[in-house]
Structures are given as structure tokens and as C-alpha cells.
Amino acid sequence: MVKFYQQKYSYEYSWNTVSFAFLNRYPNPFATHVLTVDTLDHRLDAQTGELHITRLLRKTNSVPRWARSIMRGNDAYILEEVTIDAQSGKLVSKTRNITHTRLMKVEETQTLLADNSGHTMCKNETSIVSNIGYGLNSRIENFSLSRFTDNLVKSRKGMHYVLDLAQRKGLFGQRMRLDQTGAPLSASSSGTTLVD
Amino acid sequence: MDSIGDECTPLKREYDACFTKWYSEKFLNGERTNDCTEVFKKYQTCLRKVLGERGLTKMIDDARPSIGSVFANDSVDNEQKKSNTSK
Numbered sequence: 083m084v085k086f087y088q089q090k091y092s093y094e095y096s097w098n099t100v101s102f103a104f105l106n107r108y109p110n111p112f113a114t115h116v117l118t119v120d121t122l123d124h125r126l127d128a129q130t131g132e133l134h135i136t137r138l139l140r141k142t143n144s145v146p147r148w149a150r151s152i153m154r155g156n157d158a159y160i161l162e163e164v165t166i167d168a169q170s171g172k173l174v175s176k177t178r179n180i181t182h183t184r185l186m187k188v189e190e191t192q193t194l195l196a197d198n199s200g201h202t203m204c205k206n207e208t209s210i211v212s213n214i215g216y217g218l219n220s221r222i223e224n225f226s227l228s229r230f231t232d233n234l235v236k237s238r239k240g241m242h243y244v245l246d247l248a249q250r251k252g253l254f255g256q257r258m259r260l261d262q263t264g265a266p267l268s269a270s271s272s273g274t275t276l277v278d
Numbered sequence: 279m280d281s282i283g284d285e286c287t288p289l290k291r292e293y294d295a296c297f298t299k300w301y302s303e304k305f306l307n308g309e310r311t312n313d314c315t316e317v318f319k320k321y322q323t324c325l326r327k328v329l330g331e332r333g334l335t336k337m338i339d340d341a342r343p344s345i346g347s348v349f350a351n352d353s354v355d356n357e358q359k360k361s362n363t364s365k
Contacts, residue, residue: 098302098306101306102301102302102306105301106298108279109279116279117280118279118280118281118282119279120281120282120286120290120325121290121293121297121318121321122322122325122338124297124314124318126305126310126311126312128310131308131310133305136342138282138338140282159334159337159338161338161341161342166305168305168306168308169308178341180337180338180340180341181337
């Protein structure tokens with residue numbers, strides 16, 4: 083049984099800003115379930131100019147009540163692979179759980195594309211596979227849809243939180259700021275705050 | 279964010295800072311440089327040690343081909359695979 087969901091959304095920020103925010107989206111107040119994030123690999127393809135990043139995320143695992151007898155509430159691990167093409171304004175992130183796969187396998191692809199108006203289109207595609215049986219498949223089906231929509235709401239709120247920071251204050255104290263169109267402003271000599 | 283291994287968190291922070299600066303100042307401007315290689319290596323050494331200690335290496339390596347990872351065959355992974363039981 084495979085369930086497939088898709089949703090599109092538009093961020094009213096430049097692709098440069100959104101891609102930057104996406105890579106730095108943790109921590110945020112809407113993602114308290116994400117405990118640790120580590121980069122496993124980081125490679126810039128010298129020919130294509132594409133950046134490839136692989137990351138390992140550790141999350142708390144909220145096991146639904148009906149699944150607790152068959153699944154321990156251990157930490158959940160997620161593998162994320164991101165490919166970024168700055169020239170064409172495209173970021174593709176694929177994530178998959180690598181624990182609790184007997185219960186279900188959730189794969190998510192998120193695509194960030196620069197659009198013509200200087201904004202960023204975000205497409206989320208999720209596939210959920212469960213073959214556990216035990217008469218649980220329909221529960222998993224319903225659970226997965228509600229989990230998908232809940233997660234999307236949370237992740238958008240998280241992104242907006244980080245985007246707002248990036249826009250107003252200069253993310254992580256970086257001296258190089260990005261203006262509305264994503265073009266870098268000249269580095270400030272003193273502080274790191276951005277005043278519009 | 280912290281690293282999965284507490285001892286690796288300072289190295290991770292160093293790498294993250296380097297990456298953030300490089301990404302916004304160079305990569306987004308089309309520059310194809312490799313600024314963070316040294317600091318990344320140090321962080322990676324620590325990280326791989328922690329992952330090995332926690333028995334997570336095989337789980338991660340096994341998962342990588344299926345996600346379409348371009349890194350499944352890189353030389354560091356081959357080192358890991360040599361020490362794991364082959365399928």
C-alpha cells in the first residue's frame with residue numbers, strides 16, 4: 083500500500099533567501115522534535131557547480147497509541163540528501179526514515195524553485211509505504227495523511243520563522259546580508275543587524 | 279543544533295559557521311570554491327567515530343543507495359564497507 087501526497091506553496095522571498103533558510107531551518111520553535119542534525123557529506127561538483135549535502139537527523143519518535151505494542155519509542159533517524167543548483171535556482175531535498183521502517187517508510191521530496199516574480203515555489207511530495215499488515219494498514223493510511231498535513235503546517239511555520247529572521251536580522255550574525263531579490267548587500271563594517 | 283555526539287558539537291559548529299558564510303558569500307554568487315574542507319574533515323572524523331561506537335554506520339550506509347545518494351560509492355564509504363560484513 084502506497085499513499086502519495088503532494089502540495090505546492092509559495093514563499094514571498096527570493097530563492098537565495100529561501101534556500102539559505104531551508105539549510106538552516108533547525109532549530110526553530112515549531113520543530114522541537116528535531117534533536118540533532120549532522121552533515122555526513124558535503125560535495126561541490128566542480129563541473130556542474132551543484133552542491134550535494136547528506137545529513138542525518140535525529141528526532142524524538144512520537145509513536146501513536148495503537149502502534150506502541152509493535153514499535154518501541156526510540157529515537158527516529160532520518161537521512162536527508164540535498165542537491166542545490168544555484169545557477170538555475172533549484173534545491174531538491176529528499177528525506178527518508180531509516181528507523182522504524184518495518185512500520186512504515188516515509189519518503190519526502192521537497193523542491194524549491196525560483197519563479198519569475200522573484201519568489202520561491204515549494205513543492206512537497208510524500209510517499210508512505212506500509213506493509214506491516216496485522217490489520218493496521220488503514221490506520222496507518224489515515225494516520226499518515228494527518229501526519230503529512232500536520233508536518234507541512236509545522237515546517238512552513240518553521241520556515242517562515244527562519245525567513246523572518248534572515249530578512250530582518252541577518253541569519254546567524256552573518257555580515258553578508260541578502261536583500262529582497264537575493265543579491266548580497268555589501269558587507270557591513272560593524273554590526274550584524276539589518277535595519278530596513 | 280547539536281551534533282549526535284556531544285564531543286563533536288564544537289567541531290560541527292565550526293563547520294556550520296564556515297558553511298553558512300561560504301554558502302551566502304560564495305556559493306550563491308556562483309563561486310565554485312571549497313572553503314570548508316579542513317574543518318569538515320575534522321568534524322567528520324569525530325562524527326564517524328561516534329556513529330561507529332553507536333552501531334549506526336551500517337544502518338546509514340545501507341540506507342544511502344536507496345535514497346539515490348550520489349555518495350554511496352565514495353572512498354570513505356568503501357572503507358566503512360570493507361570493515362562491515364558483506365551481504
